[in-house]
Amino acid sequence: MFYRINMADLSVKKDEGTPYQGLGGRALSSRIIDTEVSPTDHALGEGNKLVFVTGLLSGTGAPNAGRMSLGAKSPLTGGIKESNVGGAMGHKLGRLGIRGIIVEGLPKKEISYIIRVCSEGLFLEEMPELKGLDIYDTVAKLQEKFGAKIAIGCIGTAGERKMATACVGFTDMEGDPTRQAGRGGMGAVMGSKGIKAIIADDSGTKMVPFVDEPAFRAGAKKLANALLTHPVTSQALPAYGTDVLVNILSEAGGxxxxxxxxxxxxxxxxxxxxxxxxxxxxxxxxxxxxxxxxxxxxxxxxxxxxxxxxxxxxxxxxxxxxxxxxxxxxxxxxxxxxxxxxxxxxxxxxxxxxxxxxxxxxxxxxxxxxxxxxxxxxxxxxxxxxxxILGAGAxxxxxxxxxxxVPTVKGQAIPAYDPRAVKGVGVTYATTTMGADHTAGYSVTANILGVGGKVDPLKPEGQVELSRNLQIATAFIDSTGLCLFVAFAILDIPEGLEGIVEMCNARYGWNKTIGDYLEMGKQVLREERAFNSSAGIGDGADDLPDFFRKELLPPHNVAFDVPKAELDTVFNF
Known part of the structure; x- marks a missing residue:
């Protein structure tokens, strides 16, 4: 089920979404933006669209399938953007049968609107009392009015002011807004549309349908077993969270x-x-x-x-x-x-x-x-x-x-891995369609953690192939609604990947192979790159700032030395 909301006339219409069948998550959000938004439109203008989409496995109860995607042309990078987020929203929208919500146009009045989704349908409602509130107060107001069990995604004052780094905050299982669709300025786009919040109440919904439920359950068990067996997903992350990487990366000099x-x-x-x-x-x-x-x-x-x-x-x-x-x-x-x-x-x-x-x-x-x-x-x-100035980005x-x-690529700040000492992720930073983004091809796996093989993080050899393969696989995983961290397990335990394929096939009655799903990932990247190229972000933008190539990084005293000519081959597939 798709909904279109036109903020110019405040209309809400159901849309069969015929051109978008068989897609979810990032594949769906990027296809909509690539199809319906002109690459030359202003990111905060009436031509841009903000989409909320669920993944192929959203709402099913599959292990770690609670993610969803927001998409738009980014006010930060000027290119296409998918911002991936956890919390309760993706699961509830999936249970409500929502595949996508497309918000278009600009409002005529500066009033805070909310999108309310429940078993009766989708409603656009005025809530002027939310204007000027930051995220925690907005969540409290919405929970007071609609109950504590709803899922909420909302913007703060940075989004209302259309700052290029504004995010959308989503509530977690306790109802606190600790999960963010953080990167690329989706909060600014949401603010430009006059939308303060989206809420979802899945009360009264039934279990999502499966074409072959026993096969789905069998696939889910394979993935769950992989996640509960792999040392990263079963031991390190539950005990210490992602912050376990601080000492690991410091010791590695990255x-x-x-x-x-x-x-x-x-x-x-x-x-x-x-x-x-x-x-x-x-x-x-x-x-x-x-x-x-x-x-x-x-x-x-x-x-x-x-x-x-x-x-x-x-x-x-x-x-x-x-x-x-x-x-x-x-x-x-x-x-x-x-x-x-x-x-x-x-x-x-x-x-x-x-x-x-x-x-x-x-x-x-x-x-x-x-x-x-x-x-x-x-x-x-x-x-x-x-x-x-700070709100406009680094x-x-x-x-x-x-x-x-200034550590940025395509206008977006480079995250917490120095590309001179973790060269695979440097390739990802330089080439991903998203601007500098570690999650687009998390080469830290093989560079630092020894997951999915081992590629020397200090040498240029093998980094392009590593990043390429991970970017393709990630585009697929981002389309399922699965958490990216399942990659730690499935890179080392093939049965986990088999389980993902089996769940997707059983959910929809498909007979696709892993090769088919990886082709989906390739197609996502092709469409995103085509959009960016038309927006003026060509192959020449696929590199790191010059200081990474010229300044040696202590303690290993290394520079980023993957040749530009090799970076230009990342998307040769």
Missing amino acids: LPTRNFSSGRFEGANNIGGETLAATIHERGGKTGHGCSPGCIIRCSQIYKDKKGEVLTGGFEYESCWSFGAHLGVDNLDDIALMNRLCDDYGVDSIDTGVAIGVAMEAGYIKFGDSQAAINLIHELGKATPMGR ETTGKVFGVRR
Whole structure:
């Protein structure tokens, strides 16, 4: 079931979505944007569209299938964007039979609207009382009116002000907005459409239908067994969360420190997963927390402050890094507060942290000054001139301050793995259609963790092939509604991948092979690259900033040396 919402006349129509049959998640969101949005349209204009789509397995109860995708032309990169998010929304929309919600046009009045989805249908409603609220207060108002069991996705004041790094915050299993469609400015697009929130209530719904339920259950068991067997998904992530990577990357010399000037941080242990878990347990928080229905990896957590009050949740490695090692800060409480403020104002914690690091590089504030960094995030929340600069992203911040070492690709900040010491992910940063994005082809698997084989992270050989294969596979996984972290298991345990294929086939009555599904991933990348090319983002943009090739990174004293000619072959398939 598809719905179209035209904000110009406030109409809501059911749409059979005939051209989009057989697609889900990223494959669906990118197909809609590629088909219906002109690449030359302004990202905040009437021609852009914001889509909310579920994955092929959403609502089924499949292991770790609680993800969903938001899509639009990005105000940050100027290209096509899919932003993937967990929480309760994807599962509930799947149970409600929603394949896609397409929001188009611009409203004539500046009133906060909400999209309400329930068993009776989809409704567009005015809620002017939400205007000017940040995300936590918005969630509280909506829960007060519609009940605690609904799923919510909403924007804060950053989205209302159309800041290019604005995200959309989604509620987790406890009803707290700790999950973000973080990257690419989807919150700004949502704000331009006048949509403050989307809520879903799946009360009264029945189990989604299966063409072959026994075969689906058998496939689900294969994937579950793989996830519960692999040491990364069954031990490391539940115990320490993604922040377990801090010490691993620092030891490998690939933890970007003080705006990518070093690969090791002397305070890594103070902010790493082991210390994070110990602090959480000491204060009565929770590790091993599932962020969405059906999650059996449980890498999320609930972090409390010294007074025992919940401060933040879903405290990811990338956020601990962006406000930690990247800024030269080793105080977990200060880092957690910065993460909470970003979640509340509604901005991407990666781009915000990197932008602050660029301001530190310029000497605006000092590296290691966490209180000054916290103050800058408050400026962003108040939309002061400096806050507006930071809210426009790291690349804009670098231009304003005249900084040369600005770690961005296609306008989006590079995340928590230095591409000189983790060269496979450097290839992904340089070439992905999404702007710098580690999740688009997570080469850290073979480069650092020894998952799915081993490719020396310090040498250029084999990195293009590694990134290419992972980008193709990731585009498929992002289309299913599965969490990307299932890749850790299925790269080493073939039965897990078999289970995914069997679940998709049994859900819809298909007879597709893994080759067919990988072809879906290739087609996603082809369509995204075609859109970007028409938007003016050609092959020449597929590279890293020059300082990565010219400045040697301590402690290994290496540069990024994968030849540009090889980068240009990533999408030769």
